[in-house]
Amino acid sequence: MSDLREKYLTAIAEAKDEAAIETLRVQAVGKKGEISLKMRELGKMSPEERQEAGPRLNALKDEINSALAARKAALADAALDERLRAEWLDVTLPARPRRQGTIHPVSQVTEEVTAIFADMGFAVAEGPQVESDWYNFDALNIPGHHPARAEMDTFYMHRAEGDDRPPHVLRTHTSPVQIRAMQAQGAPIRVIAPGRVYRADYDQTHTPMFHQVEGLAIDRDISMANLKWVLEEFVKAFFEVDHVDLRFRASHFPFTEPSAEVDIRCSWEGGTLKVGEGDDWLEILGSGMVHPRVLEAGHIDPAEWQGFAFGMGIDRIAMLKYGIPDLRAFFDSDLRWLRHYGFAALDVPTLHGGLSR
Numbered sequence: 001m002s003d004l005r006e007k008y009l010t011a012i013a014e015a016k017d018e019a020a021i022e023t024l025r026v027q028a029v030g031k032k033g034e035i036s037l038k039m040r041e042l043g044k045m046s047p048e049e050r051q052e053a054g055p056r057l058n059a060l061k062d063e064i065n066s067a068l069a070a071r072k073a074a075l076a077d078a079a080l081d082e083r084l085r086a087e088w089l090d091v092t093l094p095a096r097p098r099r100q101g102t103i104h105p106v107s108q109v110t111e112e113v114t115a116i117f118a119d120m121g122f123a124v125a126e127g128p129q130v131e132s133d134w135y136n137f138d139a140l141n142i143p144g145h146h147p148a149r150a151e152m153d154t155f156y157m158h159r160a161e162g163d164d165r166p167p168h169v170l171r172t173h174t175s176p177v178q179i180r181a182m183q184a185q186g187a188p189i190r191v192i193a194p195g196r197v198y199r200a201d202y203d204q205t206h207t208p209m210f211h212q213v214e215g216l217a218i219d220r221d222i223s224m225a226n227l228k229w230v231l232e233e234f235v236k237a238f239f240e241v242d243h244v245d246l247r248f249r250a251s252h253f254p255f256t257e258p259s260a261e262v263d264i265r266c267s268w269e270g271g272t273l274k275v276g277e278g279d280d281w282l283e284i285l286g287s288g289m290v291h292p293r294v295l296e297a298g299h300i301d302p303a304e305w306q307g308f309a310f311g312m313g314i315d316r317i318a319m320l321k322y323g324i325p326d327l328r329a330f331f332d333s334d335l336r337w338l339r340h341y342g343f344a345a346l347d348v349p350t351l352h353g354g355l356s357r
């Protein structure tokens with residue numbers, strides 16, 4: 001019996017893995033294991049022999065069982081040590097900040113503009129970026145031969161071979177949303193339409209994709225005076241100043257009559273822009289009274305209704321407000337630029353809480 005003890009204790013001490021331990025367990029104390037067989041023989045012994053051999057066998061079985069358990073635990077510890085060596089992690093390193101992203105200035109300014117106009121009763125309207133040439137041009141009183149079509153550096157979509165309907169375009173301005181909103185809602189109506197627009201142009205202040213916000217207000221007796229008040233309120237709120245001077249310059253757009261470009265008084269003293277003071281003027285938008293033909297295209301009767309519209313470059317006013325020199329950087333996805341000019345993700349602009357804190 002002491003041979004058996006010696007044999008198994010040595011084998012267990014040398015076992016290299018769990019599978020080897022299991023094999024030894026079956027061989028020694030399994031149902032047909034050596035020790036189990038010996039225990040079965042107890043029945044054939046004389047009572048005296050049995051009284052001597054029984055406890056010894058039980059003790060041996062216990063000893064082997066605890067040796068198996070101990071070796072198994074030791075192997076598990078060794079495996080864990082090995083894993084810890086291979087997969088170490090320095091828990092003393094500083095944790096990653098949870099919020100890494102920032103809100104892009106274009107998104108921020110779009111939210112600011114929306115908050116300001118929402119406060120004046122303007123809802124948000126949308127339209128497709130791939131637009132029919134009818135919505136982008138004809139409905140806005142820009143017929144096929146009109147020079148404005150060429151001036152806009154339009155991107156044309158491809159039509160299938162043999163399909164000679166006029167091609168769709170990437171919308172060159174947000175003005176087609178005027179037509180879509182009028183058709184969908186009728187009059188009276190008060191909407192803004194922020195979104196992407198496209199023109200084939202590229203330099204420090206032009207990118208082939210940029211952003212505009214359209215404004216449209218139609219009612220029974222709306223005049224240029226209402227337009228001027230709305231724009232003054234907007235500019236004061238947007239640039240966060242108490243006083244502004246607006247200058248309306250006569251201009252021409254096919255879809256408004258009369259038309260005006262709007263400048264704001266500003267100063268560039270010391271290289272930084274200050275709105276509301278100084279002797280310089282800064283053009284910020286195009287506007288006018290909606291042309292009767294445009295109302296008709298929107299299924300609104302020009303004998304009964306009239307209104308104003310304006311269109312403003314979101315990227316441009318973002319550059320002005322936040323002192324960003326080059327438009328092209330807006331769309332480079334440079335993380336350093338985004339961290340510098342981006343806005344905290346949870347600071348939603350509101351008029352009461354402050355637009356740009």
Ligand code: PHE
Binds near residue numbers: 173174286288310311
């Ligand atoms: N759509 C014009 C542009 O892109 C801006 C504009 C909109 C002018 C509405 C007048 C009225 O330049």
